[in-house]
Amino acid sequence: MYLARKVDAFLEGWKADDKRxxxxxxxxxxxxxxxxxxxxxxxxxxxxxxxxxxxxEKYKGIIADGYGAADIIKNISIIDPSKRFIPxxxxxFFDEITDFPEIATSLKFFCTDRQYDVICSGSMxxxxxxxIESNSVGYKKDYEMFSMDxxxxxxxxxxxxxxxxxxxxxxxxxxxxxxxxxRIFHSLFLEYDILGGMPAVVVEYIERNxxxxxxxxxxxxxxxxxxxxRKYASGLDQTRIxxxxxxxxxxxxxxxxxxxxxKVAPGARFRDYRGCAEWLADAGMVNICYCMDFPELPLGGxxxxxxxxxxxxxxxxxxxxxxDEAQEDLRANKNLGVxxxxxxxxxxxxxxxxxxxxxxxxxxxxSTLEEDFFIRSVSSLIPVEVKAKSGRSKSMKTLISxxxxxxxxxxxxxxxxxxxxxxxxxxxxxxxAFLLKRFMANFHAEEEI
Numbered sequence: 001m002y003l004a005r006k007v008d009a010f011l012e013g014w015k016a017d018d019k020r021x022x023x024x025x026x027x028x029x030x031x032x033x034x035x036x037x038x039x040x041x042x043x044x045x046x047x048x049x050x051x052x053x054x055x056x057e058k059y060k061g062i063i064a065d066g067y068g069a070a071d072i073i074k075n076i077s078i079i080d081p082s083k084r085f086i087p088x089x090x091x092x093f094f095d096e097i098t099d100f101p102e103i104a105t106s107l108k109f110f111c112t113d114r115q116y117d118v119i120c121s122g123s124m125x126x127x128x129x130x131x132i133e134s135n136s137v138g139y140k141k142d143y144e145m146f147s148m149d150x151x152x153x154x155x156x157x158x159x160x161x162x163x164x165x166x167x168x169x170x171x172x173x174x175x176x177x178x179x180x181x182x183r184i185f186h187s188l189f190l191e192y193d194i195l196g197g198m199p200a201v202v203v204e205y206i207e208r209n210x211x212x213x214x215x216x217x218x219x220x221x222x223x224x225x226x227x228x229x230r231k232y233a234s235g236l237d238q239t240r241i242x243x244x245x246x247x248x249x250x251x252x253x254x255x256x257x258x259x260x261x262x263k264v265a266p267g268a269r270f271r272d273y274r275g276c277a278e279w280l281a282d283a284g285m286v287n288i289c290y291c292m293d294f295p296e297l298p299l300g301g302x303x304x305x306x307x308x309x310x311x312x313x314x315x316x317x318x319x320x321x322x323x324d325e326a327q328e329d330l331r332a333n334k335n336l337g338v339x340x341x342x343x344x345x346x347x348x349x350x351x352x353x354x355x356x357x358x359x360x361x362x363x364x365x366x367s368t369l370e371e372d373f374f375i376r377s378v379s380s381l382i383p384v385e386v387k388a389k390s391g392r393s394k395s396m397k398t399l400i401s402x403x404x405x406x407x408x409x410x411x412x413x414x415x416x417x418x419x420x421x422x423x424x425x426x427x428x429x430x431x432x433a434f435l436l437k438r439f440m441a442n443f444h445a446e447e448e449i
Contacts, residue, residue, distance in 0.1 A: 001203050002039050004155045005032060007145050011040040014141065015117075022107040022118035022136070024097075027145035028284030028313060029123035029228065030221055032199040034095055036145075037119055045117070046089040049076065053100040060100050067106040069113040087115040098122040098232075104136040111139040124232055124283050147314040148197030149354045150189065150434040156202055157188065164435075171432055171439045176418045182429065186416065189431040190334055193347055196316015211331040218320030225285055225317075233279065243268070244276045248286065248310050249321040252342035257309045258291070258363065270306065277310055287311045287349055289359035292374065295399060296407045297381050299360055299374060309361060311349040318346050341388040345372060348386045348414055348433050355437040369395050377440060380448055381407040384436075387415035393425060400424050410447040412436070 007025070014020050025033050041048045051059045062075040073085050084090070092110070094103050097120045110118045120140075148156070151164055167185070170177055177185070194211065195201050201217050226242060233241050243264045251259055259277065261270045280286040291307040292299075312318040319330065322339055329335045349359055352373060362383075363370040373384040385396050396411040400423075410424040420427040424447050432439075 001207065002035065003032070003148070003152065003199050003203065005036050005145075005148070005152055007033075007036045007143065008040065010143055011036070015040075015044055020117065020141070021111050022120065022140045023143065024104075024136075024140055025119065025121045025143050025145055026284075027121075027123070028147075029224060030198055030200060031145055031147045031314075033121045033123075033145055035199070037093060037095075037121060041091045041093065041119075045091040047084040047086050047091070049083050049085070049090060049092045050095065051076070051093065052095040053103070054096040057099075060102075063102060063106065067109055069106070069109045069115070072106055072109075073116075085116065090116045092116050092118045094118065094120045096122045098124045104140075107136040108139040124228055146197070146354045147316075148199060148202060149351065150192055150431065153192045153195075153197065153202065154188065156206055167432060168435050168438060170419060171428060171435055172442070174419055174421055174426070176420065177429070182418060185431045186429065189429075193315055193343055194319055194330060194334070196314040196319065198314055198316055201316055214316075215320060215327060215331070218316050222317060222320055228283065232283070237276070237279070240264075240273050241276045241279055244273065244310075245280060245285065246321075248312060249318055249342075252309075252311070252318070252346065253339055256363075257342070257345070259308055259310045277308065280310075284313055285317075287313050287353045287359055289349060289361050289373070292360050292362045295362045295371070295374065295381060295383070295405050297376060299358070299376055299381070303360055309359075311346045311359075313350065313353070315343060315347045315350055318343065341386075344388050344414075344430060345386045348384070348430070349373065351433040352384075352436070355434070357437065369398060371395055371399060375412075375436070375440065377443075377445070377448065380409045380445070381405075383408060383411040385411065385413045386430075387413060387417075396425060397423060410445050 014023055025037065027033050038048070038050070053060060058079055059076070062072050064075060065071040076083055077085070097103055104120070107118065110116060154164060195205055195214055196218065198221060201214050204213050204217055205211065226245070229241050229245065230238055247264045251257065251263060261268050261273045264273065277286070277288055281288050289309040289311065290303040290305060292303050294302065296302060322330070326339060352359060352375070357375055360374045361372055362374070371383040372386045375382050375384055383396050383399055385393050387393070393411070393413055396413065399405050399408045400411055410426065413425050413427045414430050414433055415427060416429065417427055418429065
């Protein structure tokens with residue numbers, strides 16, 4: 001069962017470009033990169049040359065005579081004479097290039113040769129991407145792929161683009177949803193929250209129409225991620241990175257979700273663990289949300305790199321790391337329990353990253369003032385609050401009304417509630433989060449006029 005993905009449209013556009021360069025598709029393991037590439041290739045090429053550098057290490061010798069396109073094609077043909085190279089009708093697919101980043105040097109020559117299309121892919125590319133970039137700069141195009149977002153999940157559940165467009169129109173017009181719409185889309189979003197967006201988990205759920213087996217698949221993915229840490233991290237860093245990875249879920253369950261190295265292991269010191277969070281982020285396993293020094297523009301140069309929260313890049317992986325009792329309650333009764341705030345906050349952070357946002361939060365150490373996330377418009381800094389249960393948005397109202405934060409003119413609240421606008425706060429249901437960037441592109445808040 002092939003699940004439609006947003007990369008499909010990107011690949012179509014790439015193929016339609018007469019001046020297309022070799023393409024590198026980045027992303028963490030098991031998010032569907034290889035399946036999407038091969039699905040696209042089957043529809044567009046007479047010959048597909050797939051080379052996986054993990055599975056077929058013998059192909060690491062194809063650069064023995066140099067990086068020229070002709071030399072590489074000759075050596076591939078020597079290893080496997082059945083492979084057909086038809087100019088203009090062949091895709092060369094180099095998979096798992098993390099294990100052989102040297103192949104990136106050849107992209108320059110394939111780009112100038114122009115007889116064959118080339119796509120590269122691999123997990124853990126953050127570990128070696130500086131080398132790949134330096135070897136191919138100017139001669140390739142990049143695309144970052146993630147696990148499925150809520151829109152792709154809706155496609156998998158059979159919803160057409162018209163349904164997604166209807167959600168967006170409700171947001172654009174600030175028009176509340178009907179009770180039926182709220183009930184259905186909240187239920188779908190909760191399913192997605194439990195499953196996450198890993199295609200193997202989603203396919204299993206759709207084919208069985210039950211959560212049966214989803215936990216086993218999620219836990220196998222966690223085991224694979226830990227194996228990647230052992231494989232690609234060196235020396236003592238393996239243990240430290242694993243310690244950090246294992247402590248993300250327990251720390252998210254706390255009221256103060258700032259990641260504390262002191263809680264990772266007995267006697268753990270920050271200087272010994274410096275870089276571990278960034279390693280996990282580069283590997284595509286986690287999203288880091290940095291604490292702002294002060295809630296003002298600009299976002300990019302106004303944060304403390306040593307103070308942060310960490311979220312899983314796919315919320316389903318967070319779910320799989322909960323205790324057994326919480327697992328049973330969650331799948332049987334759809335009760336999020338004590339992890340409710342962590343799960344929804346992780347999910348919204350994930351949705352923001354998948355739209356291209358970087359994550360920032362603010363917490364004032366000497367008060368209760370705290371805001372989950374921030375985005376921006378052309379002229380305003382916009383706090384984004386995730387409410388696990390209904391209630392007042394005290395911190396957001398303080399940020400908006402106080403003269404100490406002139407860049408903040410209004411806020412956005414994501415909660416279980418319907419669409420609304422009151423006290424300079426725009427409220428949307430959780431399930432609208434994946435549309436936030438599209439909404440902001442043409443939104444002109446009355447508070448900014």
